[in-house]
Amino acid sequence: MFAFEWLVLVHAAALVLASAAAPRVVRRLTVVVGAAVLAALVPAVAWGGASALRLFLAPHVYLVSGYWLPALLLNEASRSGVPGGRFEAWLVRSDARLRPWLPGVPRRLVSTVELAYLLCYPLVPVSLGLVWWRGETADVGRFWLSVLAAGFACYGTLPWLVSRPPRATAGTGPEPRSVGALNAFVLGRFSHRWNTFPSGHVAVSVAAAWSVWEIWPAAGAAVGGLAAAVAVGAGAGRYHYVMDVFAGVVVALLAAMVTW
Numbered sequence: 001m002f003a004f005e006w007l008v009l010v011h012a013a014a015l016v017l018a019s020a021a022a023p024r025v026v027r028r029l030t031v032v033v034g035a036a037v038l039a040a041l042v043p044a045v046a047w048g049g050a051s052a053l054r055l056f057l058a059p060h061v062y063l064v065s066g067y068w069l070p071a072l073l074l075n076e077a078s079r080s081g082v083p084g085g086r087f088e089a090w091l092v093r094s095d096a097r098l099r100p101w102l103p104g105v106p107r108r109l110v111s112t113v114e115l116a117y118l119l120c121y122p123l124v125p126v127s128l129g130l131v132w133w134r135g136e137t138a139d140v141g142r143f144w145l146s147v148l149a150a151g152f153a154c155y156g157t158l159p160w161l162v163s164r165p166p167r168a169t170a171g172t173g174p175e176p177r178s179v180g181a182l183n184a185f186v187l188g189r190f191s192h193r194w195n196t197f198p199s200g201h202v203a204v205s206v207a208a209a210w211s212v213w214e215i216w217p218a219a220g221a222a223v224g225g226l227a228a229a230v231a232v233g234a235g236a237g238r239y240h241y242v243m244d245v246f247a248g249v250v251v252a253l254l255a256a257m258v259t260w
Helices: 005-023 025-048 053-071 086-101 105-117 120-134 136-154 168-169 181-191 200-215 216-234 242-259
Strands: none
Touching: 005 025, 005 053, 005 105, 005 200, 025 053, 053 086, 053 120, 086 168, 086 242, 105 120, 105 181, 105 216, 120 136, 136 181, 136 200, 136 242, 200 216, 200 242, 216 242
16 A cells, blocks of 8 residues: 555544544544544545546545544534633634734735645645656655645644634634635635644645645745645634744644655
């Protein structure tokens, strides 16, 4: 099996262990069953699936499951909307201290970087296609190892480092008929609505861009520019705290450097 498939198995085992801390049996069983299905899917696809399923479709399922399953382990107080406590308060204080030191995004560019934040979703399959086109099968395996390692590192902290996105703590909403409103619509229906620390959007985007750069520097520079815009948009649109963004970049670089 590829190294990224072993990583998924390790992640599934970690979810089972973490589920022991879940406060409600129903959610604990849901996570255990989900992790078991995930663990069974990996060898089934690795040994019996076509290469397109194994390298192109199944890894997206692994990434999405890594995002959703940890959210089921949040305690009842958090799921009821109670603020995340000291960790969230620390993020809010850090934001208040760091944002004044960072260059502001011109108002006319805010919509552009918010659109880039929305484009982080197709960034992964597009990057995968570029690596596949110019690289070899082993390079596709390294791509997924880097992306999944970065994503799992961000998503797996959620049950312990609980916080709401800064747009929720500030109580402000996007302007109607704006890119921010479109982002809010997508996040409201296709996310668990909790803040991930580090930022999974940033970490996965940067890891994917690094992987493309290793195979095709010119294309990697273009994807890297989009990944940088994702990071700026995450902060400027208040989808993530500044510390989330910085930590996401660090996690991605560590994952990519170890992988490549």
